[in-house]
Amino acid sequence: MLTEARLRDIYALYKKELFVYIYRFAHSHESSEDILQDCFENLIKYSLKYELVDVNIRSFLYRTAHNLVLNYRKRDRRITPVPLEEDSNISAEGYMEDALELDELNREIYRHIQSADEVSRSIFIMSKESGMSIPEIANSLGISERTARRKLAALIDGLAAHLKKKCFI
Amino acid sequence: MKKGAHIDDRSMRSILLGGGIGDAVVHHLDNCADCRERLNGLKKILAPSDTETINPSPEMERRVLAAYWKAYRTSARLSLVEAIRGVLNGLNRKAAAGALAFVIVAAGAGFFVYKIRAPRPLPLYVYHIRGGALVDGSPVNYQSTIYEGSLIDVPRKSILVLSYKNHFLLKIHENSELRLGRAMMKHGRGQAEFVFKLIKGTLFTRFNNPEGEPEYFYMTPNARIKSSRTEFILKVAGNKTILIPRSGTINITSLETREEVLTLPDKKYVITSTIETNESGEYEDVREQLSNDAENPLGESGHGEAANPLGPIG
Numbered sequence: 078m079l080t081e082a083r084l085r086d087i088y089a090l091y092k093k094e095l096f097v098y099i100y101r102f103a104h105s106h107e108s109s110e111d112i113l114q115d116c117f118e119n120l121i122k123y124s125l126k127y128e129l130v131d132v133n134i135r136s137f138l139y140r141t142a143h144n145l146v147l148n149y150r151k152r153d154r155r156i157t158p159v160p161l162e163e164d165s166n167i168s169a170e171g172y173m174e175d176a177l178e179l180d181e182l183n184r185e186i187y188r189h190i191q192s193a194d195e196v197s198r199s200i201f202i203m204s205k206e207s208g209m210s211i212p213e214i215a216n217s218l219g220i221s222e223r224t225a226r227r228k229l230a231a232l233i234d235g236l237a238a239h240l241k242k243k244c245f246i
Numbered sequence: 247m248k249k250g251a252h253i254d255d256r257s258m259r260s261i262l263l264g265g266g267i268g269d270a271v272v273h274h275l276d277n278c279a280d281c282r283e284r285l286n287g288l289k290k291i292l293a294p295s296d297t298e299t300i301n302p303s304p305e306m307e308r309r310v311l312a313a314y315w316k317a318y319r320t321s322a323r324l325s326l327v328e329a330i331r332g333v334l335n336g337l338n339r340k341a342a343a344g345a346l347a348f349v350i351v352a353a354g355a356g357f358f359v360y361k362i363r364a365p366r367p368l369p370l371y372v373y374h375i376r377g378g379a380l381v382d383g384s385p386v387n388y389q390s391t392i393y394e395g396s397l398i399d400v401p402r403k404s405i406l407v408l409s410y411k412n413h414f415l416l417k418i419h420e421n422s423e424l425r426l427g428r429a430m431m432k433h434g435r436g437q438a439e440f441v442f443k444l445i446k447g448t449l450f451t452r453f454n455n456p457e458g459e460p461e462y463f464y465m466t467p468n469a470r471i472k473s474s475r476t477e478f479i480l481k482v483a484g485n486k487t488i489l490i491p492r493s494g495t496i497n498i499t500s501l502e503t504r505e506e507v508l509t510l511p512d513k514k515y516v517i518t519s520t521i522e523t524n525e526s527g528e529y530e531d532v533r534e535q536l537s538n539d540a541e542n543p544l545g546e547s548g549h550g551e552a553a554n555p556l557g558p559i560g
Binding site: 079081084085088092093096097100106109110113114117118121122125179180183186187204205206208210226229230233234237240241245246 | 255259262263264284287288290291292293295302303307309313318321
C-alpha cells in the first residue's frame with residue numbers, strides 16, 4: 078500500500094494539473110474538488126490490492142479523472158457549459174494587451190470545443206494544459222497513439238478554421 | 247517543396263504535434279513570414295491558458311489523507327474476513343477434520359494480525375474544542391474517538407484540547423497538524439505511553455505524572471522529545487522545532503545528529519540540525535503563549551469557562 082508520505086508527494090505533484098483538467102470539464106469548483114478526491118481515493122484503493130511499482134501514476138490519475146468526469150456529466154445533464162469569462166476571476170485591469178488577447182483567444186477555444194466529443198476534448202486539454210505528449214495521452218486514456226494523434230489533429234483543424242474565421246489567428 | 251509553395255496544413259499540424267520536419271521545411275520557415283505567422287497562430291491554440299486562479303482549496307489535502315486512513319482501517323478489518331473465507335472455500339469432506347483445526351489456527355492468526363494492524367482507540371478524550379478541528383477528516387466533537395494513527399488537524403481560529411485521566415492535558419493550537427503515533431498501554435496498571443508527532447504548528451502540554459509512570463514522547467520533523475512530569479510548549483515552523491519548558495526536565499534528541507540535551511526551565515531551545523539554546527529576542531511570542539497556556543489552557547475569556555482539571559505543576 079502507498080505510504081502516507083508518498084501519497085502526500087503524489088498529491089503535491091499532480092494536484093494542480095489534474096484539477097485544471099477536471100475543472101475544464103466540470104466548470105464547478107466544488108464538483109471538481111469532489112472528483113479530484115475520488116481520483117485519489119481510487120489510487121489509494123488500487124494500491125491496497127496491487128503494487129504501484131509498474132504503474133504510471135500520472136496516467137492512472139488522468140484516466141480515472143477522465144472516467145469520473147464523464148460519469149459526472151452524464152449524471153448531471155443540466156450543467157450548462159460556462160464560458161471562461163464567467164468562471165475566471167482574472168481582472169482585466171493592469172493586463173498587458175497581449176495577455177488580454179490570449180485570454181480572449183482561450184475563451185473562444187474552450188467555447189468552441191464544447192461541441193467536440195469527450196475523448197477529443199480530453200486529449201486537447203491534456204496536451205494544452207498539462208503539456209502531455211501523444212504517447213502519454215494515449216496511455217492515460219487507453220487508446221492508441223494513432224487515435225490520439227488523429228483526434229487531436231482533427232480538433233486543431235476545426236479550431237484553426239474557426240479561429241481564422243473569427244480573426245483570432 | 248516546390249518553389250513558391252507554402253507549407254500545407256497537414257505539415258503544419260505535424261510540426262505542431264512534434265512530428266519530424268525536413269530541412270526543406272526548416273529552410274522555408276526561416277524565409278517565409280506568412281508560414282511562420284500561420285505556425286505561431288497554431289502554437290497559440292496549444293499554448294497553456296492562464297490557470298493561476300484554478301486551484302484546489304488547501305483543505306483538499308486533508309480530505310485525501312482522511313480517505314487514506316479510512317481505507318487503511320477498512321483494509322485491516324477485511325483481511326480477517328478474507329483469511330477465514332479462503333480457508334473455508336478449500337474444505338472437502340476428507341479434509342474436514344484437519345481443515346477445521348486449520349480454520350481455528352488461521353482465525354486465531356487473522357485475529358492477531360487484525361489486532362496488531364487495526365488502529366486501536368486511545369484513552370484520550372476531547373476536553374475542549376473551539377472552532378472546526380478535524381480528526382481523520384471528520385469534525386471533532388466531545389464524543390469523538392481518537393485512534394492510534396489518527397491525524398488531528400486544527401485550522402485557523404480553532405483550538406483542541408485533549409486529556410487523559412487526570413495526568414495529562416494537550417492543547418493543540420490553530421494551524422497545527424498532529425498525528426498520534428503508536429501507543430503502548432499496559433492495562434490493569436492503567437499506564438499509557440503516547441507518541442505525538444507534531445507535523446506543523448504549536449502544542450502546549452501539561453503532564454503531571456505520578457512517580458514511576460511511563461514517559462510520553464513527542465516527534466517533530468527534526469527532534470524526538472521525551473517528557474514525564476513537565477509543562478512545555480512546542481512549535482514546528484518550517485525546518486525548526488522550538489521548545490520552551492516551563493517546568494520539569496525534558497530530553498531532546500536531534501534526529502539528524504543524535505545530539506541529546508536535558509532542558510532547563512524557561513530556556514528557549516531551537517532544534518534544526520543541532521540543538522541550540524536561544525538567548526535572543528526571537529520566539530518571544532512562543533514564550534508568551536506558554537505563559538498564557540499555563541495560566542489558562544482553554545484560552546477562553548469571559549463567562550462559562552470550564553474548570554481546568556490540572557493545576558500548574560509544582
